[in-house]
Each structure stands twice: as structure tokens, then as C-alpha cells.
Amino acid sequence: MYLRNNPVLQRELLVNLRTNKSFLLLAGYQLMLSLVVLAAWPADRRLDLTSNPESASRLVNLFFLGQYVIASLIAPSFSAGAVSGEKERQTYEMLLASPMRPGAIVFGKMVASLLHLGLLVIASLPIIALCLPLGGVSLYEVIAAYVGLLVSVVLYGAIGVFCSSYFTRTSSSIVVSYLAILPLVLAAITFWMLASGEFRLKVSLLVVPAFAIAAIGLMCANAAARMLYPPDFGSEGKEVIDLEREAEEAVGLVIQPDQFPDRLFAPPKKQELMADGTNPVYDKELHSEIFSQGTLMLRLVIQISMLLAIPLMGLFLFFQYDRSPWFVVYVIVFNLLVGPVFLAGSMTSERERQTLDLLLTTTLTPWQILSGKFIVGFRISFVLTSFLLWPLLLGTLMNDVFYTNWMSVLGMFAIVVMASLVNAFVALTCSLFCRRTSVSLIATYVVLLTLYVGPPALVTFSGLVQTVTATGAPVQFLGIASPFSALFALPLDGNLMRFGEGEWLNPGNLTTVYGYFGFSAAVLAVTSLAMWTRLNARRGLSE
Incomplete structure (x- = not known):
């Protein structure tokens, strides 16, 4: 059997x-x-x-x-x-x-x-x-x-x-x-x-x-x-969970929407009607769609990420502070894994529920639909990512060796913000072009991993090829697509060069840093245009 x-x-x-x-x-x-x-x-x-x-x-x-x-x-x-x-x-x-x-x-x-x-x-x-x-x-x-x-x-x-x-x-x-x-x-x-x-x-x-x-x-x-003994038998796994009851029965971390900072990503229940001029897509997504299946996933994400962030903070920001960019790598990887889950299903979920045509026949403009979906998903993912930016802020403020590198520290925060935006835009774009949420999520991961991991991997492999075969072509210019390459291209002074005198770092290649922000801005523009064109074309078919 x-x-x-x-x-x-x-x-x-x-x-x-x-x-x-x-x-x-x-x-x-x-x-x-x-x-x-x-x-x-x-x-x-x-x-x-x-x-x-x-x-x-x-x-x-x-x-x-x-x-x-x-x-x-x-x-x-x-x-x-x-x-x-x-x-x-x-x-x-x-x-x-x-x-x-x-x-x-x-x-x-x-x-x-x-x-x-x-x-x-x-x-x-x-x-x-x-x-x-x-x-x-x-x-x-x-x-x-x-x-x-x-x-x-x-x-x-x-x-x-x-x-x-x-x-x-x-x-x-x-x-x-x-x-x-x-x-x-x-x-x-x-x-x-x-x-x-x-x-x-x-x-x-x-x-x-x-x-x-x-x-x-x-x-x-x-x-x-x-x-x-299935707990959700008879509901096909589609029941709407009462958040208050779930909070009472939850073990461990409990999300309280009426308190800070939980209300940043989990707003409390509405007590009044929607105000005039409010984007209905944003209101619906924020108060019902995101949290209709409960907060178990959010609670696990917060607990697992913080459990791993605490030892990494001590290691990279205090003990081996010359490797501080590796903590930022962890923050970006966290957003890469968590951020797309709130946006990769934005449009595919409408298609799976057969409500996409109904949404497109409303008086809402494509930008209202896309902005409502995007703001809710990005808001939740970036607040969760901000929980990991607090250790970076505290570590750089409590360790005086970062004081002479404050420009590079600001660059680390800027790279995290830009990477979070790119992750969100790519996820929303894949959601608009795919038919199923699971396919959209996997497609998002494939695109982002190709952009982020591909260039550093090619640079590493190119170095091995040159060592083994004495041939090879420079591929460093591909680093403009990866936030990881931009992180390790930030210039750091002698205070952060205890181990190996900074040989593990790319010594201040600001061209890669500026190129990354330019390339990311181009990705945001291209994906925005693709989403607007796709939604307009689909709306024309619906009408």
C-alpha cells in the first residue's frame, strides 16, 4: 500500500x-x-x-x-x-x-x-x-x-x-x-x-x-x-479564520493589531464604513484578503527570522564587524523569500476565484487596481523586513568603527530598500502574467535568483576558469544586476579591515553601486510598463 x-x-x-x-x-x-x-x-x-x-x-x-x-x-x-x-x-x-x-x-x-x-x-x-x-x-x-x-x-x-x-x-x-x-x-x-x-x-x-x-x-x-484527524475537514481548507479567536488560542508569538508595531502590517477590524475617495482594492486587500487565512504564517516568519538574526547580528556586527555586509545579505535573502508571497498571488488569486473579469469591468483604473494591490503587499513585506533592519541600525550605532563609514552604512540601507522594491514589482508582474499563484511565485523566485545570484556566481566561476585554464573573460560588469555585488562594492576604510586587510572585499568599486541603482530603476520602469500594458489589454477584452 x-x-x-x-x-x-x-x-x-x-x-x-x-x-x-x-x-x-x-x-x-x-x-x-x-x-x-x-x-x-x-x-x-x-x-x-x-x-x-x-x-x-x-x-x-x-x-x-x-x-x-x-x-x-x-x-x-x-x-x-x-x-x-x-x-x-x-x-x-x-x-x-x-x-x-x-x-x-x-x-x-x-x-x-x-x-x-x-x-x-x-x-x-x-x-x-x-x-x-x-x-x-x-x-x-x-x-x-x-x-x-x-x-x-x-x-x-x-x-x-x-x-x-x-x-x-x-x-x-x-x-x-x-x-x-x-x-x-x-x-x-x-x-x-x-x-x-x-x-x-x-x-x-x-x-x-x-x-x-x-x-x-x-x-x-x-x-x-x-x-x-483533520482540523479543517468539511471546509475544504477555505474557512475564514477569526483573528481574535486565533490570537487567544495561539502558542508563542501573538499578533495584536491594535498595538504598535503590529498595526503597521495587521490593522485592526474596521469599525466604520469605508471613507469616500478610498481605494476599494487597497481596503479589501488590507482588511480581508491578506489575513483571511489567519496569521500563522506571519507568526512563524517573524519568529524564525528573528531567531536567526540575533546570532548573525552578534557575529557580523560586533565580533567580525569587517564582514558586516553579510548581515545585509541575510536581510535581502529574507525579503527575497518572504516579500513575493504577498504579491505573487495578487492577480492570480482573482483569476483562480474567477473574479478578475468582474474587477476589470468596474470603474477603477488600472493604476488604482495595481497600486492597491502593490501598496498592501509591499507594506507587509517591508515592515517584516524592517524588523531585521533594527539590528543593523543598533549594531552600527553601538559600534564606533562604523562611524567613519556612515556613507557606506546608508548605502546598505538604500540597497535593501531598492531590492525590496524590485522584489515586489517582479512578483506583481509575474502575478499578472501567470495563471496560478504557485506558478507565479516560482517564476518570481527564478527571475530574482537569476538577477541576484547569477552575476556573483559567474564572477566566482570566471576566477576559477582563469586559474585552471589560464583563460576567461571579465564578467564583473554583470554585477550591476545584483544587490549582493553592490553591497560588497561599497567602500570601507581601515577600521573595518581587520581580517585579511579587506582582500575579501571589492575595494570601493562605486561604478557597480551606481550601476545597480540605475539597473534597478530600469527594472521598475519596465515592469510598470508591462503591467499597465497587460492590464489595459485584458480590460479591453473584458469590455
Whole structure:
């Protein structure tokens, strides 16, 4: 019932693996990895296994860590909608009424959602094997790396299924899954880069699998228990939750809309009619749409983000303050994960409820519709991000080494604001051009990760190619698309250069900083024009 005769597993495999998209994804993934190895392969006819093993080791580490990050980002997108997707499609109750055991349902959902990703990882083994003749890494390290990678993928998939059982919206499940996975990914990458030798092999082959198997079993058992006694049975997961009752029954953080700062993103209930001249889209989104499913996701987001921000604040703003831009990287990554969830479903939710045509036939202008949707989503996401900017402000005020770098500190805040705006505009644009909220959210993540992570990754890979092959082309100009490149291009003086005399920094390349703000302004203009054109065209069809 769990594996051989599991109808959920069979149905999901047929739907997911017998599509053209699955084969194209596998082919594209293999082609990309092949091009990476081909670009970094030495140009000599004979390989000297004793020369430059450190550079080859760095290449293999980059290859593996790149796969690890990609797999970590993809896993929740496959599994976080396993249960919540059934609720959105109104098939949840039908699934619960079947004679299948809850454990078999959860097992089938998780295996089906992760099998395709596992095939991608395993299919890359022949390519990584080609890097072994370059030296610097042994076969046992490759085996340990892939064991840790596969176990981590299953663990992250279980986290996605676990979150999916608690939420009625896939977008909420995805963002909480990403926030829960983020500290695990950071810890794993830090360990792999710092540890070496036999200790790393033992941890990867013994400790990580044991921890992952225990966590997977507990989360799957909890998800199965919620199916056995579903709290939302009979409502198809679409009930409107009473915020006051939820606050009384909540454990841990409680959001109080009548107090500061909670009222900034969770306004209290309306006690009077809407005033004349108020944007009805803004009023509806702020008082009903955003919080109609409760505040569980918001409470988890705040608790997880602050729990991770406190140690990072102490590390990067006080102990190793020369690496202070890394705390800002965490703030931007938080907004990248959380911000789009409030805007990527703005227009797709109207389409899914079949109310988009009704909205477009009103007397509201396209700018009123878009501005109402945007202001509400951006307001909530930026207030949540501001909670993480307080530690940055306090750290820079309490540590006098930042006093002579106040211009660069202001630049850090400005980069966070600009990145938050770009995230919001891209999410709203994807919501307007996609049909489903989950597709819109994933498309937003893909676009933003390409803009933000692509340029730094190309710069790093270009340095490795030049080291290994003595060839390569400068790609630093691509940094204008990434806030991370702009952060590390901010000029800092000698007070912040304790470790390595600032060699890890790009020494004050203000062209990258100015270029980033110019490029981001162009992105805002292009997305605004695209949204206005799309909404006008759709409105013309409705009329």
C-alpha cells in the first residue's frame, strides 16, 4: 500500500514524469553542468595530476555546492504543495475519504515530489566523475557529498510536506518551508567549507543521515496524524479564520493589531464604513484578503527570522564587524523569500476565484487596481523586513568603527530598500502574467535568483576558469544586476579591515553601486510598463 500499490504515488508519477517539461528539465540541467565542466577543463593535451590541485578542489566544491543550493531551493517548490494543493483544487476531502492510510498518502506525495529531483542529482554523477582526474578531491569525498546531498533533499522535501499539511495556501507553505530550510543550508555550506578530511566524511556519512532520518520520520508522522484527524475537514481548507479567536488560542508569538508595531502590517477590524475617495482594492486587500487565512504564517516568519538574526547580528556586527555586509545579505535573502508571497498571488488569486473579469469591468483604473494591490503587499513585506533592519541600525550605532563609514552604512540601507522594491514589482508582474499563484511565485523566485545570484556566481566561476585554464573573460560588469555585488562594492576604510586587510572585499568599486541603482530603476520602469500594458489589454477584452 505504501510503495507497490499506492495509487497516490502512481498518479503523481504519471502526471509529473510523463510530461515534456520533465524531460526538458533533465536535459537542460545536464547541459548546464556539462558546459560548466567544459569551460573549466584544462586546455592541455595531457593532464598533470600533481599541478594545481587546490584550484581543482575549489572547482569541485563549487560544482557540488552549486548543486546543493539549487536542490535545496527546488525541493520545497516540489513538495510544499503536496497537501495544500489538494485543498486549493478542492480534492482534499475526496482524498481523505478514500480507503488509503494517511501514512501512505504522505509517503506517496513526498516520494513522487522528490523522485524527479533525485533523478537530476543522480544523473549528474557521470559529469562530476570527469572532474576527478583534475586532482584535489578523492572518490570518497564525492560519495560522501552525494550521500549528504540526497539525504538533505529528502529532508527538505519532508519539511515542505510538513508545512503543506498546516497551511491551506501553497504560497504560505512555500515561504515557511524556505525560511525553515535557510539556516540548515547555511550550516551545511559552512561546515563543508570549513571541515575537511576524515571528520567531514564521517559527519556526511553517519551524523547527517541519522539526524535526517529521525527528522523525516517525525515530520511525516505528524503530517499523517493531521490527515487522520483533520482540523479543517468539511471546509475544504477555505474557512475564514477569526483573528481574535486565533490570537487567544495561539502558542508563542501573538499578533495584536491594535498595538504598535503590529498595526503597521495587521490593522485592526474596521469599525466604520469605508471613507469616500478610498481605494476599494487597497481596503479589501488590507482588511480581508491578506489575513483571511489567519496569521500563522506571519507568526512563524517573524519568529524564525528573528531567531536567526540575533546570532548573525552578534557575529557580523560586533565580533567580525569587517564582514558586516553579510548581515545585509541575510536581510535581502529574507525579503527575497518572504516579500513575493504577498504579491505573487495578487492577480492570480482573482483569476483562480474567477473574479478578475468582474474587477476589470468596474470603474477603477488600472493604476488604482495595481497600486492597491502593490501598496498592501509591499507594506507587509517591508515592515517584516524592517524588523531585521533594527539590528543593523543598533549594531552600527553601538559600534564606533562604523562611524567613519556612515556613507557606506546608508548605502546598505538604500540597497535593501531598492531590492525590496524590485522584489515586489517582479512578483506583481509575474502575478499578472501567470495563471496560478504557485506558478507565479516560482517564476518570481527564478527571475530574482537569476538577477541576484547569477552575476556573483559567474564572477566566482570566471576566477576559477582563469586559474585552471589560464583563460576567461571579465564578467564583473554583470554585477550591476545584483544587490549582493553592490553591497560588497561599497567602500570601507581601515577600521573595518581587520581580517585579511579587506582582500575579501571589492575595494570601493562605486561604478557597480551606481550601476545597480540605475539597473534597478530600469527594472521598475519596465515592469510598470508591462503591467499597465497587460492590464489595459485584458480590460479591453473584458469590455
